[in-house]
Amino acid sequence: MTDALSELDFGDDGLVPVVAQDVDTEAVLMLAYANEEAVERTVETGRAHYYSRSRDELWEKGATSGHTQAVESVRLDCDGDALLYRVHQDGGACHTGFRSCFHRTVEGETVGEQVFDPDDVYE
Amino acid sequence: MTDALSELDFGDDGLVPVVAQDVDTEAVLMLAYANEEAVERTVETGRAHYYSRSRDELWEKGATSGHTQAVESVRLDCDGDALLYRVHQDGGACHTGFRSCFHRTVEGETVGEQVFDPDDVYE
Numbered sequence: 434m435t436d437a438l439s440e441l442d443f444g445d446d447g448l449v450p451v452v453a454q455d456v457d458t459e460a461v462l463m464l465a466y467a468n469e470e471a472v473e474r475t476v477e478t479g480r481a482h483y484y485s486r487s488r489d490e491l492w493e494k495g496a497t498s499g500h501t502q503a504v505e506s507v508r509l510d511c512d513g514d515a516l517l518y519r520v521h522q523d524g525g526a527c528h529t530g531f532r533s534c535f536h537r538t539v540e541g542e543t544v545g546e547q548v549f550d551p552d553d554v555y556e
Numbered sequence: 557m558t559d560a561l562s563e564l565d566f567g568d569d570g571l572v573p574v575v576a577q578d579v580d581t582e583a584v585l586m587l588a589y590a591n592e593e594a595v596e597r598t599v600e601t602g603r604a605h606y607y608s609r610s611r612d613e614l615w616e617k618g619a620t621s622g623h624t625q626a627v628e629s630v631r632l633d634c635d636g637d638a639l640l641y642r643v644h645q646d647g648g649a650c651h652t653g654f655r656s657c658f659h660r661t662v663e664g665e666t667v668g669e670q671v672f673d674p675d676d677v678y679e
Binding site for chain 1: 560573577583599630633635654660663
C-alpha cells in the first residue's frame with residue numbers, strides 16, 4: 434500500500450464509505466463501502482471494487498450487470514475515513530436502471546435519466 | 557416529513573452517510589453523517605446540518621467557521637440509506653482550509669485548492 438492508503442481508517446467494522454463520482458459528467462453515482470482488500474484491488478486493477486454488507490463479500494462493480502467502473506483516481510478525505518472513486522461509468526450505476534443511485538429528491542421528484550431496463554440486465 | 561424522507565433507512569445507529577456536492581463546481585466536498593433531526597433541520601432551514609459522531613451532537617455546518625452550506629436540494633439514493641446534499645459552499649468545506657475534504661489521492665498527490673488558513677478560522 435502507498436503511504437496515503439496506510440492512513441486509511443477502516444473503523445470498527447473494517448469498512449470505509451466510498452463515493453463514486455462520474456469523471457465525465459461529475460455526477461455523484463453511488464455510495465457504497467470498501468474493506469482494505471477492495472481498496473487494494475481497485476488500485477491494482479483500475480476497476481472499482483467494493484464490499485457488500487448485505488452479501489458479506491468483496492464485489493467488483495459490474496461483474497453481474499456489465500456496468501463496470503474504470504477508476505481514474507482514488508482520493509481519500511482529510512481524516513482518512515472516506516474515499517472518493519473518480520470513475521468512467523459504463524451504462525448505469527444504479528440497479529434500477531438509472532445512471533445515478535441518487536435519482537430522486539426528498540420531495541419525491543425524479544432527477545436524472547434511466548439508461549437501461551433492469552429487467553434486461555438482472556435475471 | 558415528506559413521503560420520500562419517510563423511506564430513509566437510518567440503520568442500527570440512527571445515522572445515514574451524507575455526501576455534500578458543490579452545485580457550482582460539482583466537486584464532492586465532504587462525507588458526513590446525519591440523524592433524522594439533522595435531515596429535518598436541513599430541509600426546513602435550507603442550511604446543511606449533520607450529526608457529529610465524535611462529539612455526539614447535532615451540528616450545523618459553518619456554525620463555528622462561518623463556512624456554511626446553503627442547500628439547493630436533498631436527494632436520497634435508491635435504497636434510502638444515503639443522502640446527497642447539493643450545496644452552495646461558502647469558503648471551504650474542509651477544516652484544513654481546502655475547498656474539498658477529498659484533496660489528496662492515494663498516491664499522496666494534492667489536488668484542489670486551499671482557500672483559507674485554518675489558523676485564522678479555528679482557535
